Amino acid sequence: MSLVIGLTGGIASGKSTVAKMFADLDIPVIDADVIAREVVEPGEASYKQVVDVFGNEILKEDGSIDRPKLGSIIFSNEEKREQLNQIVHPAVRKRMLKKKEDYLSQGEKCVVLDIPLLFEGKLTFLVDQTLVVFVDEKTQLKRLMERNQLSKEEATDRITSQMPLIEKASLADEVIDNNQSIEKSKKQLLDLLKKWEVIE
Numbered sequence: 001m002s003l004v005i006g007l008t009g010g011i012a013s014g015k016s017t018v019a020k021m022f023a024d025l026d027i028p029v030i031d032a033d034v035i036a037r038e039v040v041e042p043g044e045a046s047y048k049q050v051v052d053v054f055g056n057e058i059l060k061e062d063g064s065i066d067r068p069k070l071g072s073i074i075f076s077n078e079e080k081r082e083q084l085n086q087i088v089h090p091a092v093r094k095r096m097l098k099k100k101e102d103y104l105s106q107g108e109k110c111v112v113l114d115i116p117l118l119f120e121g122k123l124t125f126l127v128d129q130t131l132v133v134f135v136d137e138k139t140q141l142k143r144l145m146e147r148n149q150l151s152k153e154e155a156t157d158r159i160t161s162q163m164p165l166i167e168k169a170s171l172a173d174e175v176i177d178n179n180q181s182i183e184k185s186k187k188q189l190l191d192l193l194k195k196w197e198v199i200e
């Protein structure tokens, strides 16, 4: 029996922090953000489509995509965001599915898919259990502004471009409350893994 866990949350809610805890336990993690970066590297099919839609002005001198620039366009404009999603998401989905199958066929008993837009992208069919990393709105805004050096307005744009975190928590099979210390979140994760019989 294998278990595929869909790890999600809001922007800066602590997904990567929890993903690292899984990795430290030698449980493989497939990160949608990393794959979303790979599929728009120069030479990839999605790269050309993104440039066709958004123009050369989103490129850096070396021809690669200027991510902060593209971010400033899509996080403040729903229509543009939808256009980018329609190009990038199918490519990400395909590559994640392949990686998941690879791990399972290598005999891994537990695999984590770290997908920020698991619910928005209707991707729950890829996983057996959904796990949301939750923080309250105030903590989310503070951590996002600090980590990405964003103004309150920029950070709010990014937060509101996703489904409200409280709604994700209500849809999830399990929730980790990451408002407190990292140690406390780790304890919640270990308890869950025991419940799922992934560890003893």
Ligand SMILES: CC(C)(COP(=O)(O)OP(=O)(O)OC[C@H]1O[C@@H](n2cnc3c(N)ncnc32)[C@H](O)[C@@H]1O)[C@@H](O)C(=O)NCCC(=O)NCCS
Pocket: 010, 011, 012, 032, 033, 036, 067, 068, 070, 071, 074, 081, 084, 085, 088, 089, 092, 115, 116, 117, 161, 162
């Ligand atoms: C706009 C881009 C270029 C900005 O790149 P940047 O390196 O600054 O940010 P990064 O990719 O690390 O994303 C940071 C976080 O933003 C959030 N986010 C990213 N894209 C989106 C989106 N389309 N809608 C809502 N939230 C998003 C996620 O929580 C993600 O973890 C990039 O996020 C992107 O290509 N987005 C489209 C693909 C996508 O949806 N990725 C998310 C997972 S598949």
Ligand SMILES: Nc1ncnc2c1ncn2[C@@H]1O[C@H](COP(=O)(O)OP(=O)(O)OP(=O)(O)O)[C@@H](O)[C@H]1O
Pocket: 009, 010, 011, 012, 013, 014, 015, 016, 017, 018, 033, 116, 143, 144, 147, 178, 179, 180, 181, 182, 185
């Ligand atoms: N329990 C915690 N206490 C204090 N700081 C924390 C805690 N958990 C995470 N952080 C910090 O908050 C920020 C966001 O965490 P993290 O990068 O794990 O979020 P994320 O959900 O992966 O974000 P994104 O969606 O943008 O990829 C980071 O700077 C991280 O170090």
